[in-house]
Amino acid sequence: MANLEIRSVSKEFKTGKVLDRISLAADNGEIVAVFGPSGSGKTVLLRLIAGVEQPDEGTILLGGRDVTDRAPETRGVGMAFQNFALFPHMSAFDNVASALTAHKVPRDVIRAKVEKVAALLKIDHVLQHAPRELSNGQKQRTALARALVAEPKILLLDDPLRNVDAKLRYEMRLELPSLLKASGSTVLYVTQDYKEAMALGDRIAVLSDRNFAQIDRPAEIYRTPATLNVASLFGDPTINLMPVEPWTSSAGPKIGIGGAELSLPPGYGHMAGNACVLGLRAENILVEDMASPESLPVEVVAVTPLNERTLLLLRTDDGREILASEAGTNEAPRRHGPAFARFDAEAVLLFDPASGRRIVPQSA
């Protein structure tokens, strides 16, 4: 039985409908990353589950119980807000303890639990400080401690690393998974950073255009995105998208780009004659000095480093701009100028331009 389930939930505000009959089920102890662009309703979803907002339609079940109409204090969830939402007039200790004081827990038990969580999150030495005396990183960990201390079955984390500086954010990204797994809670983790979603989630629920476009394991979403939109949300730099129209040849389906003819895997044969959108990730393009079969002539226009990889801006003969990326940091200036680009045919993605859905290659 799923520990957390939302069925056909919708929510509308004066500005428009934010969530349209979405459904999701998370198992016990699972970490589900809820990922999407800003304004897509991720925070609203968490607030509906916490009970801070009411859905217009649909049901929310926690631990099998229908909690749709229950007040937040009865739902037994732990939540960490994006802007921390710490109580400014209480010490960090009292902030964390507030999750326990509601349930008539004896003082010594409270003290023990708070100190244990604080030690885990390395804020034990600042517990007596007021929130305004804490650094951003400490505030974030205090908010997290408050969510964790009562050992809730359901943990809702709303982009908790957003307001934290880059170095600490990376550190937490490494430490959080084991921390969350150890807690045993079912976790919904909201983020706008696809790398964070891939690093932390057992599954990722991609929220866009008022619904879940895809709910799957991270590697699957990256490799086989359900729609054009999902494909462009994952990957740095953004996936290259080119309109193409395949035709059939004796050697299988082919497409034309920049004056060259390139083969598609045979599974796409059924798309001949249809307008499609070709999706190709930067890391699946090889830039070489020599021509080879299936390579197209390009001009290397710009070379920039990006996170331990090198980004090459290529321009094809028909003026299209494509981004390729390679491992390593080789930016020798002689690389500007004419070159040849070869695609990894197996990694190619094809999308239907009207619906945005990915076209699945048919097996022979």
Add this chain to the structure above:
Amino acid sequence: MEHVSLPERVVRGFLIALIVLFFLFPIFWIFLMSFQTNEDILRIPPSLFFTPTLSNYSALITGKLVSTAGTLDIAFMKNLWNSVLLSTASVFIALILGVPAAYAFARFKFRLGEDIAFTLLSFRFAPPLLVLLPLSLYFQQLGLTDTYIGLIWVYQLIALPLILWIVRGYFEDLSPDIEYAYRVAGHSWWRTFTRIAIPLAGPGIAAAGLLAFIFCWNNFVFALILASAEKQPVTVGALAFVTASGIQYGQIAAAIVLSVAPTLALALYAQRYLVEGLSLGAVKG
């Protein structure tokens, strides 16, 4: 980011001194007057030098005015007590009613919410004379004339709108997420209101209460019409010094000093919070 030249600074200082003089001079003069006898006050030309006397203050406190026409009983201390009672009680009740109402206006969006709030504020703008005649008729019918309860009730017209508007601004400035966090942590709505919302809006509530106190204390018209000598506050009580045997300026001055002293002291003590309270409620973001 000050690029202020010297002549500019001199002119500025001069203008400020002028304005300060303009506003504080009357208060200063009255303060002096309260230590002078009537003869000193009425002397022409007026002089800054005189032998100070405490006879005005003693007359007020003992309640007896000795003049050329005989002895007169003065109920000034009773008036002072009335002022304290009326202002304190009115503010207390206005807070009990107003703070939860301010919270409701700030947090819950109900139909016509903004319109109701504005209507309540408009009571501040309406001249009291507008309602005075009908009010005095109603009061007579209800038997509320010359009662503390009646006056406290009417004083809500002064105190409530003030408290509503200032405290609402404070509640609106509090991030709702802080209250949600407390509720998700397992606390009921009421505990959240008393443990989180009220303490955090504390400065605003105190400022509003203080301001309401000052305005209630200063009220003249309601007390004049709807109360008798027994229940009158100091604002009205000062009229008693206009006697048949002449106007006792010295006592009036002393009475004014004693009337103004409590509110002045309060305001000076809390001036920083007053300014904070008034402006914070107004400006958002």
Add this chain to the structure above:
Amino acid sequence: MSEAALSIKSVDKIYEGRGKGPVHAVKNLDMDVQRGEIVALLGSSGCGKTSTLRMIAGFEEVTHGDIVLEGRRVNQMPPARRKVAMAFEGYSLYPPLTVRDNIAFALKSARTSAKDVQKSVADVAHILEIEPILDRYPSSISGGEQQRASLARALVRQADLYLLDEPMGQLEPRLRAILRGRLKSLLVDRRMTAIFVTHDQTEANALADRVAVMEGGVLQQFASQKDLRERPANLFVATFVGEPPMNVFESKVVNADRVRFTIDNGPTFDFAASDIPPSVRAAIGRREKVVIGVRPHAVRLGVGSGDARIVSNQWLGDQSHLAMEVAGKLMVAVSHAPIPAKVGERLQFGVSALDLHVFDVGTSAALSHGLEAA
């Protein structure tokens, strides 16, 4: 030698604190920006970068030192006279004017013809993708749109220097990447001299010719991104620039027939003296302790003298981030292929002399980078 567009000479900024004591926000800053150059002030919050920008603009007084714009000392000059255009972090659009009028406002004050004004507004709106909201009011547009409008307002003016305070902070990653490219083209095409403040390295790398890294009010290093990455001047720059951050460890060093680094409670890296150039050995000198650093992508997995337990293995689509427990800390290795190892398993790792950065323990200054002395 051409005149620098902006020269900051020994500038200090001290804020008189209320109750907490004075805050020394900027300490003895020396910086020259050439005409047409794009410079990023990079650092975490509170490092002094915004104070510096505001002093250049004229919104803060300089406590000591001089700000020289195009050869003129401008310390006492009010902002309006400095020929500087600034885009603020807090948007600051005039509420009663539409976006179009907001952008045009700066030009109208300069008495440009109506036709030119319209064209300039249209151009910059196209570049920043705000054409659809030109006739809306600031209160009705999103945070990201307000930010772009504010940016447009600064860029449309004719100024000697453009100052941008976190120009893309509110925008989501996809839009940010697109606009960065456009902004860079605009700045380069029109040969605008620009200084922008950011805490995002990717932004600094993408837009700037040179980056000034600041921390605690002190300029740490002012160089191209290549130099910041390959030759960081000190430990702060080394661990601040680059994601994931450089792995650093305190280690004992023996500088004799063999050059040996022994990490406390950790592995030992041993090199033949002939593999280490004399200049590097001289830089290390007779120190007994140093701090060594190696970038995540330079950690060799599967071979080497190190051996550690894997704490996490994250596949991010185009690269793997592996974290291992070394000397009580987490060491990160980046690989461009998935790594089959599981959490809890042990893995060998090593480091080549080419990739080793060495820093002084006390001053944190860099001693050597790979085979070059610092």
